[in-house]
């Protein structure tokens with residue numbers, strides 16, 4: 001059995017990843033604030049085991065309990081693969097720094113950075129003795145490398161998550177049962193996150209016109225295309241731990 005933990009599976013890329021993994025050989029653990037009823041129905045039709053957790057990553061104190069519940073349902077003696085995809089994220093607040101209250105900074109960091117760090121830490125701790133294929137994917141963004149006016153929290157969280165990937169990759173290279181960990185930049189995709197960007201006010205996000213044009217010119221990738229590319233990367237033995245992969249640089 002292959003076990004996949006997917007955060008942010010209700011919409012966009014997370015939903016497409018879950019849909020592409022529906023098979024009787026896989027057991028999915030999906031997490032988001034809202035349940036994705038369609039993926040649950042489809043899983044039933046395809047004889048795929050699925051557990052869906054409605055959870056808000058702002059509640060960081062209870063993440064250990066969430067991961068504990070998930071790991072109790074994994075049969076490690078039958079596991080070929082255990083893979084976690086940290087995909088859930090929020091762009092908010094979209095405004096220059098100083099124009100929003102402190103709690104919005106805390107919320108952005110909780111969802112985009114602290115939650116994945118806690119999940120990664122617990123994944124590593126709980127699978128230390130497990131020798132099956134173990135993999136963690138952190139969904140990154142070009143915003144982790146380039147500053148954007150109005151995206152201070154989001155850019156900072158993605159940059160920090162990429163660095164965490166690098167550090168964990170280094171540490172795991174010394175482990176007897178290493179977890180492979182990568183960051184993956186999915187490029188610009190046609191999801192709710194992009195429609196939020198297009199609705200920004202220019203005084204909050206200077207590049208809003210550019211993103212409106214990208215949509216008009218049909219330059220946005222479909223989440224299904226990106227999900228398929230990511231799964232190829234996950235299943236490729238040549239994929240190197242600790243690295244940041246960019247969809248635009250994949251074959």
Ligand SMILES: NC(=O)c1ccc[n+]([C@@H]2O[C@H](COP(=O)([O-])OP(=O)(O)OC[C@H]3O[C@@H](n4cnc5c(N)ncnc54)[C@H](OP(=O)(O)O)[C@@H]3O)[C@@H](O)[C@H]2O)c1
Pocket residue numbers: 007008009010011012013014031032033034035055056057058086087088089090111139140141142185186187188189190191192193194
């Ligand atoms: N779209 C792009 O162009 C683009 C570009 C570069 C990188 N990315 C990255 O790609 C990933 C997927 O993005 P997307 O475009 O698919 O985003 P999206 O359409 O906005 O979906 C975000 C997902 O995250 C979940 N989520 C958000 N806040 C949450 C919270 N507090 N607790 C639990 N779950 C939460 C949402 O579920 P609920 O609302 O049900 O909680 C949803 O399933 C993200 O990491 C994003 O940073 C996207």
